[in-house]
Amino acid sequence: MTLLLREAIGESLRRSRMSQRRTLREVAGAAGVSLGYLSEVERGRKEASSELLAAICGALELPLASMLTEVSESLTADTPQLCAA
Template sequence: MSDHATSPAPVPLRRPARAREPLWRDLVGEVLRRERLAQGRTLKEVAEAARISMPYLSELERGRKEASSEVLAAAARALGLGLGDLLIRVHSLLAARSASVPG
């Protein structure tokens, strides 16, 4: 038996945690919810106008579902927006969030 102790393995240096870049579905959901609330409308009203289920719209607003372009267009129309308007608002939100994420 040897009397010398083994040294512990070196601990790898941790990189500082980077903030996660927002996902498309999160941003779209946030824009839809902000617009709906700004109009003082309920989930039920907007879902009926868009001809999608209320639970599905809720999931979209919470960023839990990836919506098809048809569903996004219907939700946007129900809020009086075009698909381009929705895209511009999502882009603005993404630009603002990305500016705050260290690169």
């Protein structure tokens, strides 16, 4: 099954939050989003706007570009490589 962009973003955000030993409540408060919304984003069930992703990354002190690079690498690793015949 192919990894969706929203799932890869959620995994990256959750990994970052967990590595900092922070709670959903702490990060949601710092980002100005509801705890439930952040939970849905982390589980890959909601697609966050670029503004909300920037706010969440800011709360995590994680550069948005770094998170997107990690997501890109994750998606690339998940995508079967096509080879020319």
